[in-house]
Amino acid sequence: MLHITIFCNYIKFHTTFPKIVVTFLNKMSQFTLISLLFITINLTLYAAARVAGNHHNNNGKTTMILPLYNSIPKNASRRYLQSSRLPNARMKLHDDLLRNGYYTTRLWIGTPPQRFALIVDTGSTVTYVPCATCQQCGRHQDPKFQPDESSTYHPVKCNVDCTCDNERENCIYERQYAEMSSSSGVLGEDIVSFGNLSELVPQRAVFGCENVETGDLYSQHADGIIGLGRGDLSIVDQLVDKKVISDSFSLCYGGMDIGGGAMVLGGLSPxxxxxxxxxxxxxxxxxxxxxxxxxxxxxxxxxxxxxxxxxxxxxxxxxxxxxxxxxxxxxxxxxxxxxxxxxxxxxxxxxxxxxxxxxxxxxxxxxxxxxxxxxxxxxxxxxxxxxxxxxxxxxxxxxxxxxxxxxxxxxxxxxxxxxxxxxxxxxxxxxxxxxxxxxxxxTKCSELWQRLQLSGASPPISAGSEKTNSTAGISPTVAPSGPQETNTSGKQNIELITFSISLSINITSLEPRISELTEAISKELGANTSQVHLVNFLSDGNGTLLKWSVSPAGSATYMSNDTATDMISRLGEQKMHLPESFGSYKLVEWNAKLTPKRTWRQQHIAAVLASVLAMLILGLSAGGAWYIFRRHKQQSATSYKPVDAAVPEQELQPLQPL
Incomplete structure (x- = not known):
């Protein structure tokens, strides 16, 4: 009764209804008013649903009328409010399952973005990277995350929904795994980018900034883990809760011969x-x-x-x-x-x-x-x-x-x-x-997007533009993707160089000397050791195939064309002089990933660069100094560790929603 009176008074004093309408409302029975109120609400909701439905109908979708609930439960919101036309994050996978024991993808965190190679893990719920403050973190593929260098970083402050540190200032996380390794640190929030092959724009997300890691997590080459499991801290759950992707993701691991693969955060047509x-x-x-x-x-x-x-x-x-x-x-x-x-x-x-x-x-x-x-x-x-x-x-x-x-x-x-x-x-x-x-x-995961098109399924997005070159009939590999960045002068330069070389030394003798080899290659290319990274190395017979990447120096986001040309020329012309103990080497392939929006001049330089290297390789082939390295992954003698009780990663304690 009180609600009906308030409703009438609101119409009297807060609308421009004519006086005759107000008089009519005062004389109506309470039952009639209740009916009118109910009809009005339903008509309003119906009209709103029609407006929303018309948009979808233009795309072949049916209109959906939502029930009259005061609120929709968290899980239900994912089912009712997600659109099949939401964007997705299309990301490459790297490494090899049995050589490394895992696959990794690239994630960029912060402003400006800092790159990390993260193990793809559906059994983990937290994404974390080594933090600059970490006193017990191993030496990994990329530098530690520097919170102070990101203008968009914020720590997650202590609250009733999380476990807090001893000072009761910040939220913390702790994770322990079946092989007895562990990770712990503080929770932070920052901009996360998914690479330039993704439709999904960068998003704010909560992640772990590691302060302590033990066991295999300490000794592994990868920087950290991207958690795809179910949980409020999972990167998938966070993106779904923001309603920027549908509640789905896909993984495609490479095979015994060809590693790598693909990952999609969000939906794709099966x-x-x-x-x-x-x-x-x-x-x-x-x-x-x-x-x-x-x-x-x-x-x-x-x-x-x-x-x-x-x-x-x-x-x-x-x-x-x-x-x-x-x-x-x-x-x-x-x-x-x-x-x-x-x-x-x-x-x-x-x-x-x-x-x-x-x-x-x-x-x-x-x-x-x-x-x-x-x-x-x-x-x-x-x-x-x-x-x-x-x-x-x-x-x-x-x-x-x-x-x-x-x-x-x-x-x-x-x-x-x-x-x-x-x-x-x-x-x-x-x-x-x-x-x-x-x-x-x-499917062949190395050909996933083409095979999806042939099968009649819609691929997530069209491929990005990357400059790729191969030599002597070797199939090229696509360079790792990253956030699109252009230098301040507006000219396009080179973001990353990847190349593969074969060494005559066998993998058993080479493996303990990888650091020494990295330093030698860095010196010969005129780069710092922090720029040169070993992506993968594979064995076949008495030789070893190694894939490397060269990134810009320091905090730079690109290399000049002159620098890149000199590096690749030294490789192609056999000008690298490695210690004799590493045997002889051959350049198998190279990739130069350029910044987007190339000018005619930049395209011309890239074309010339490709032509020069092709001529160099043809010259080597004519001289009998070239051979095609057969790509076979080789399982090492100690590349796996059976566990006493193989179960997915266990969390030390549950974390409530932030």
Missing amino acids: PPDMVFSNSDPGRSPYYNIELKELHVAGKMLPLNPQVFNGKHGTVLDSGTTYAYLPEAAYLAFKDAIIQELHSLKQIPGPDPNYHDVCFSGAGSEVSELSKTFPAVDMVFVKKQKLTLSPENYLFRHGKVRGAYCLGIFQNGKDPTTLLGGIVVRNTLVTYDREKDKIGFWK
């Missing part, structure tokens, strides 16, 4: 033949699938389907290298594989400390492995099936050429089924969190 499994967020805090059967060579393993449902169920974790099965499933799988390999000889593994199951005599061509090793089928609910190629369950023996080992192990006494990155090599995996399902599509 290929028509993508295979899906349900993923229940209430079943586990991790991304799970409903695995029911395993088939080897078309024969179903004699297992109770519940064997894949223990503890956390069947979990996908991109931050784990291999796969781990419960004891019964592992023994059945191993026996079935052995029974199919009558023509191969079982041999000891590369490391005597571990009882790897390995086989020799298969040959070195990955494309031929399916002629020797059986296909493995993962069967989901409703008989949806994902077929695994040999590269999805094998890794190369580090000491015997043409030998391979099972990359699927027993998960100790833990009943969880843990599927690491090896299982989804050359597979597009879409984590559709909005619809609680995960999709799988077999």
Whole structure:
């Protein structure tokens, strides 16, 4: 009753309604007023919905009328308010799964942006990088994050929703992982950029600024981790909560021959033949699938389907290298594989400390492995099936050429089924969190965007413009992407140089001397050691293929054309004089990534640069000094560490929303 009186008084004194309308309202019954009020509200909401709906109808969408709720729960808002036309962040993946144990992507934080190589991890919920204040951080790929040099950085102040430091000033985070490594530090907020291949513009996000790291996190080459798991601090959750991407992301890991790959934060149109499994967020805090059967060579393993449902169920974790099965499933799988390999000889593994199951005599061509090793089928609910190629369950023996080992192990006494990155090599995996399902599509991840177009699915965006060159028939690799920056003079210069060289020294002798080699190359190119970074190195026979990147010096965002031309010329003309102990080297390929908006003069310089280098390489080829390095990833003897209980990364304590 009081509400109706207030409504009438508001109309009397705060509108320009004619007096006759006010008189009419005063004489109306309370029931009629209530009805009028209800109709008015619904008509208003209907009109608003029609306006919003008309916009979508122009794009072929249907009108959606929202219910009359006072507020929409957090999870529901993701389902009702997300648009399929939202932008996404298309990002490249780098490194190699079995050489490094992980894949990384590039993220830029701060103003001006500071670049970091971060491990892609669906089992972690926090994104963090080493902080300038860190007293216990290892030497990583890039310099530590400098909060004082970013004009947009703000620490997350202590509040009731987070764990605070001892001074009760800032929020902190702490994370501990299955291999007994850990990370801790303070939480900060800054501008995060996703690279110039992304539609998504830079966004403010909360991340961890590390002060202490231990174990593998201390010794790894990568700078930190990008957390893609479920949680308020996850980069995915933060972008979804801002309503700048749809509630989905995708990963595509490269294969045994070609590493790298692609990542998409946000939605993409799935290929028509993508295979899906349900993923229940209430079943586990991790991304799970409903695995029911395993088939080897078309024969179903004699297992109770519940064997894949223990503890956390069947979990996908991109931050784990291999796969781990419960004891019964592992023994059945191993026996079935052995029974199919009558023509191969079982041999000891590369490391005597571990009882790897390995086989020799298969040959070195990955494309031929399916002629020797059986296909493995993962069967989901409703008989949806994902077929695994040999590269999805094998890794190369580090000491015997043409030998391979099972990359699927027993998960100790833990009943969880843990599927690491090896299982989804050359597979597009879409984590559709909005619809609680995960999709799988077999593809060559190095050709993902072209294959998506051929399949009839819409690619996320068109590719950016990058200058790429290759030599002697070697396929070029795309240079890492970064925020688009132009120098203050308006002229376009070179943001990054990447190049691959082959050395005649074998990988075993070379690996402990990488720092020495970096210093030698830096000196020969006239660069600082902080500019030259080893991206990857691979073994084949008695030689080693190494991929390097050269970034601008200091805080600069570009190199001059003269500097870049001199560096590449020294490489192409064999003018680098490395110590004799490293053997001879050959330039395999090079990439020069230029700043955007090239002028005619800059394009001309780039074309001349490419022509000069092509002539140099042709000259070397004619002289008999060139050979094509066959790109095969080689598994080292100690590049993995079985864990006692392989489970996704565990958090020391839950963190409430900030």
